[in-house]
Amino acid sequence: MTTPIYYVNAEPHLGHAYTTIVGDALTRWRRLLGDDVTYVTGTDEHGLKVQQSAEAAGMEPQAFTDEIAPKFAALWDRLNIANDDFIRTTEPRHKAAVAELLQRCYDAGDIELDTFAGKYCVACEEYYSDEELVDGDRCPIHLRVTEYFEEENYFFRLSRFEDRLLDWYARHPTAMTPEHRGNEAIGLIKSGLRDFSISRTSLTWGVPLPWDETHVAYVWFDALTNYLAAVGFGDGTDRYRDWWPVDYHLIGKDIVRQHCVYWPAMLMSAGVELPKGWAIGGWLLSDGDKISKSSGNAVDPLDVIGDVGLDGFRYYLLADTTYGNDGDFSYEGVVSRYNADLANNLGNLAARVATVVAKKCDGIGTAPDADSALAAAAAAAYEGAAAQWDVVQPSRALDATWSLVRATNSHLEAHEPWKSDPGPAVDTVMGDALEALRIVAVLCSPAMPDIAQTLWERIGMTGEVADQRLPQAAEWGQYAGGATVTKGEPLFPRIKV
Numbered sequence: 001m002t003t004p005i006y007y008v009n010a011e012p013h014l015g016h017a018y019t020t021i022v023g024d025a026l027t028r029w030r031r032l033l034g035d036d037v038t039y040v041t042g043t044d045e046h047g048l049k050v051q052q053s054a055e056a057a058g059m060e061p062q063a064f065t066d067e068i069a070p071k072f073a074a075l076w077d078r079l080n081i082a083n084d085d086f087i088r089t090t091e092p093r094h095k096a097a098v099a100e101l102l103q104r105c106y107d108a109g110d111i112e113l114d115t116f117a118g119k120y121c122v123a124c125e126e127y128y129s130d131e132e133l134v135d136g137d138r139c140p141i142h143l144r145v146t147e148y149f150e151e152e153n154y155f156f157r158l159s160r161f162e163d164r165l166l167d168w169y170a171r172h173p174t175a176m177t178p179e180h181r182g183n184e185a186i187g188l189i190k191s192g193l194r195d196f197s198i199s200r201t202s203l204t205w206g207v208p209l210p211w212d213e214t215h216v217a218y219v220w221f222d223a224l225t226n227y228l229a230a231v232g233f234g235d236g237t238d239r240y241r242d243w244w245p246v247d248y249h250l251i252g253k254d255i256v257r258q259h260c261v262y263w264p265a266m267l268m269s270a271g272v273e274l275p276k277g278w279a280i281g282g283w284l285l286s287d288g289d290k291i292s293k294s295s296g297n298a299v300d301p302l303d304v305i306g307d308v309g310l311d312g313f314r315y316y317l318l319a320d321t322t323y324g325n326d327g328d329f330s331y332e333g334v335v336s337r338y339n340a341d342l343a344n345n346l347g348n349l350a351a352r353v354a355t356v357v358a359k360k361c362d363g364i365g366t367a368p369d370a371d372s373a374l375a376a377a378a379a380a381a382y383e384g385a386a387a388q389w390d391v392v393q394p395s396r397a398l399d400a401t402w403s404l405v406r407a408t409n410s411h412l413e414a415h416e417p418w419k420s421d422p423g424p425a426v427d428t429v430m431g432d433a434l435e436a437l438r439i440v441a442v443l444c445s446p447a448m449p450d451i452a453q454t455l456w457e458r459i460g461m462t463g464e465v466a467d468q469r470l471p472q473a474a475e476w477g478q479y480a481g482g483a484t485v486t487k488g489e490p491l492f493p494r495i496k497v
């Protein structure tokens with residue numbers, strides 16, 4: 001599983017957090033299924049903009065990136081991301097992989113020297129297409145007149161891959177999910193592919209081409225190759241095949257062309273297997289990079305963690321947006337979903353069960369009914385969640401999980417054990433609820449690892465919820481009873497709006 005590597009020219013923001021949390025939850029889900037997962041993220045550190053930012057800061061590019069990259073790593077720690085690797089494109093292992101991939105494509109005859117021509121802004125040191133220019137021929141950044149330049153660049157012959165790509169995707173129709181995003185990529189290929197420039201002589205901050213060191217690899221051959229570099233491609237062995245092809249590249253909709261068109265063509269050229277899957281997310285839209293609280297104060301989206309807790313924040317990002325669609329991030333949206341799904345639903349259920357067990361069962365958990373009406377609800381919740389995680393739809397997977405929370409609340413309301421005298425009937429109803437909470441703890445743990453563990457312990461389970469294995473752990477009737485049930489502080493204190 002991979003995220004895009006994030007460009008160090010900007011500080012980490014909500015969009016980075018969103019994609020990385022989706023990948024984290026998927027990783028945790030697959031581990032519950034017993035799969036061996038390596039989850040890779042990292043930083044993209046080469047290129048002209050980094051070189052310029054470093055110069056502006058009076059620093060060497062390496063020193064500049066050495067300052068920014070740890071901010072991403074620190075954010076992943078703060079968000080409890082279970083990544084196994086953090087690759088930086090300035091590492092020797094990455095440069096070796098880029099050189100290897102370039103050489104293979106060059107040897108295959110798919111990289112050739114040609115003339116690159118275009119409108120160039122001297123201040124930006126950047127070419128602009130006619131669509132990007134403003135007022136005819138002015139740079140969109142500096143509004144100064146651009147100049148027509150020509151230079152020799154190496155080009156990747158992408159135009160040769162149209163039929164091969166269309167044929168491959170026809171044979172792998174579910175490789176890109178969701179389908180409507182995949183269709184966009186197919187549309188790009190069908191509209192015709194143009195060769196793209198892969199080198200610059202004006203750039204120094206990057207990986208030199210192995211056969212012509214006067215050129216430095218430009219953007220995509222450098223950045224995309226991180227996915228192979230992370231698993232050992234280019235180290236002179238076939239070790240990378242232990243992990244390659246990747247199961248899921250998680251990407252945003254803005255980089256579909258590069259990931260779903262350029263990248264598979266580059267791999268075909270180099271004789272490397274294509275990815276098994278791409279999961280393409282939308283954008284999480286907020287008002288600029290800031291959101292405003294009802295008080296009118298603009299806050300960093302990540303600051304809502306202070307109000308709803310880390311797992312409340314993770315839950316919101318995963319549950320509120322259908323993966324592939326754009327989401328709308330607002331403070332009011334976070335709080336309203338937190339109160340509805342977490343405080344009033346799961347949190348209330350956990351507190352209610354612990355209270356009744358304390359009053360009617362001496363605080364000791366009781367066993368469920370093997371034929372409980374909740375058994376079918378639990379089976380449906382698991383099957384729904386599994387099917388949706390499998391197609392990278394966390395919001396639907398969590399909705400399936402919450403169907404068991406809702407069914408359990410209804411079960412309690414139907415039996416009203418708090419009105420009954422202690423005895424076998426109450427014991428069975430509470431056993432059913434405890435068993436449902438045990439299964440909910442397992443199923444929600446990819447989204448809310450810490451809360452799931454707390455819930456697990458409060459109902460008297462031992463060990464780590466993350467060590468449970470599905471589908472066995474979702475089978476009804478495993479809550480044995482006999483352990484102390486603890487109420488504790490509210491799992492999700494209600495937020496007053």
Ligand SMILES: [Zn+2]
Nearest residue numbers: 121124139142
């Ligand atoms: Zn400019």
